Amino acid sequence: MQSFDPVISINSGQFFLWEKRNESWYGTYGSRIIKLKTIDGSPEFTSFPEFKTFEKKIFRLDDDIKAIFAELTRDPLVHTLIKKYPGLRLMRQEPEQCLFSFLCASNTNIPMIRRMLYNLTRRLGAPMSVDGMEFFTFPTAAEISKATTEQLRSCSLGYRAKAIKEVAQNIAEGTLNLESLRRIEYREAKSQLLQVRGIGNKIADCVLLFSLEKLDAFPIDVWISRALSQHYSWLLDRPLGNALTPRQYDSLSERMRLHFGRYAGYAQQYLYYDIRQRAGKKW
DNA sequence: GTACAGGCAGTAT
DNA sequence: ATACTGCCTGTA
Numbered sequence: 001m002q003s004f005d006p007v008i009s010i011n012s013g014q015f016f017l018w019e020k021r022n023e024s025w026y027g028t029y030g031s032r033i034i035k036l037k038t039i040d041g042s043p044e045f046t047s048f049p050e051f052k053t054f055e056k057k058i059f060r061l062d063d064d065i066k067a068i069f070a071e072l073t074r075d076p077l078v079h080t081l082i083k084k085y086p087g088l089r090l091m092r093q094e095p096e097q098c099l100f101s102f103l104c105a106s107n108t109n110i111p112m113i114r115r116m117l118y119n120l121t122r123r124l125g126a127p128m129s130v131d132g133m134e135f136f137t138f139p140t141a142a143e144i145s146k147a148t149t150e151q152l153r154s155c156s157l158g159y160r161a162k163a164i165k166e167v168a169q170n171i172a173e174g175t176l177n178l179e180s181l182r183r184i185e186y187r188e189a190k191s192q193l194l195q196v197r198g199i200g201n202k203i204a205d206c207v208l209l210f211s212l213e214k215l216d217a218f219p220i221d222v223w224i225s226r227a228l229s230q231h232y233s234w235l236l237d238r239p240l241g242n243a244l245t246p247r248q249y250d251s252l253s254e255r256m257r258l259h260f261g262r263y264a265g266y267a268q269q270y271l272y273y274d275i276r277q278r279a280g281k282k283w
Numbered sequence: 284g285t286a287c288a289g290g291c292a293g294t295a296t
Numbered sequence: 297a298t299a300c301t302g303c304c305t306g307t308a
Contacts (some may be wrong), residue, residue, distance in 0.1 A: 013289080106290035111287080112306065158304025163291080200291050221289040243290090245298055272289090 004086025005035055006043050006059060012273050013283065014210060015102050016114050017121065017138070026135055028037050028121055029058065030094035033128050035134045050129050068215075070265045075229050075260060081270040082117040090269050091210065096171065097138045097177040098211035102203045103164050104157065110283040112156070116125050119155035120144070140175045142173035164199030170196055172186075178212065186214045209265035218256045220249060227275040228256070235259060 008016045008277040010025060017028040017190065025036040034047040034054055056062055075081040093101075104116040119140075124139035124147055144152070145168035152161035176196055182191040186208060194203040205219035220228070226281040229240050235255060260267040 102289085107288065107303080108290095108305075109288045109307090113306085153304080155306065160290095160304075198291070202290060206289090219289090223289060243299095245297065247289095249302090278290095 003106075004059060004089045005089075006045075006055070007038070008085065008087040009059060009089045009091055010036070010053075011283075012088060012269070013110055013276060013281075014269065014272075015093060016117050021133060021251070022131075022144060024131075026130065026133075028053075028117075028125070028138050030085055030097055031126075031137045031140075033130050034058070034135065035130065042263075043119070048128060058092055060091050065116075068266055069261050071261055072267050075267065078260070078267045078270055081274050084271060085270065086274055088270065090215075090266050093211040094138070095143050095207065095211040099167065099178065099199075099203070099207045100141075100164060102206045103198060103282065105166060106112060106203075110281075115283075116156050118161075118193045120152075120157075123147075123151065123155055141168040144168035144170065145172040159183075167196060167198050178207075181208070181212050186256055189214060190217075201246055201253070205253065211267070215265045218255055218260070218268050220244065220252045220253055220256075221272075222266060223275050223279075227271040228252070230275070231271075232256075 005184050007025065009015075010027065015027070018025055020026075023037070026126045027034045027036075031048070032047050032049060032051055032052070032054075035232070036055075037046075043055070043071060047054045069082055073082060084086065096172040100120070101113065101117055104178075104275050105113050107198050108116075121136035121138055128135050128137055137161065149165055155161075157164060167176070171178070176192075181192060189208055189212060190204050193207065194201070199207075202221055204220055205217045208214035209217035209219060213262055223241055223242065228236065233239070240252075256268075257264045
């Protein structure tokens with residue numbers, strides 16, 4: 001099996017805060033700035049402050065990718081997609097940043113999400129100098145909770161500002177403890193997330209999959225919904241409409257989790273990347 | 284001008 | 297249990 005390609009993974013729409021400067025990629029990962037430089041085709045990783053072998057953590061190189069592929073290739077389409085995009089991997093995000101990222105993602109598009117998050121880092125994050133350039137860390141929940149709704153709105157968050165502030169307060173007060181969700185199973189972790197106002201099915205599943213080790217989570221956004229209509233109509237009892245009601249979301253996500261098994265979320269990433277590629281989406 | 288873009292909560296039916 | 301609605305902002 002071919003090795004992963006970090007550049008494809010960071011450009012696959014799962015991780016928003018990356019930018020290319022002087023032939024290197026720089027990303028905001030919580031309180032750190034991470035860097036990827038490709039030298040003669042082989043990647044070199046550094047982080048500031050140092051964070052030993054961060055690539056292993058972020059690109060999930062600690063996963064047993066052979067076992068994952070063995071499981072996923074039972075599905076013929078995902079099998080072809082794994083061969084078609086050999087460099088693509090699921091990434092592991094920092095939980096708070098991940099949650100705020102997907103809170104920004106409602107009813108908008110990737111360039112806009114990137115702008116919102118970029119503005120948040122510049123207004124509320126801490127500056128850090130790397131390679132003589134200035135970058136900004138991602139603000140903590142405590143910092144976001146202390147910002148006024150107007151400040152948040154001025155980051156182009158729009159109506160999302162209110163929910164984002166409220167979720168940040170929940171975290172700052174300890175009502176919501178993301179780290180504790182790592183240790184419990186998918187269903188229980190999800191039901192805890194759903195109790196927080198502002199977090200619905202889709203955001204909960206994204207946070208669980210991308211940052212809390214729930215590889216069996218299967219988030220369904222409009223793109224995945226399109227992919228399922230195109231390729232898995234045989235698994236659906238009726239055609240998918242424009243929007244899924246919470247209950248429809250739940251039963252569909254559950255069905256796909258059963259179909260793909262314990263690494264369903266990994267399969268979701270290939271479906272997502274493929275349908276966006278075919279739609280000609282760069283971001 | 285207006286439709287639409289990686290949702291969610293509140294309210295009405 | 298489902299349907300409808302409003303919500304910021306920017307681009308096509």
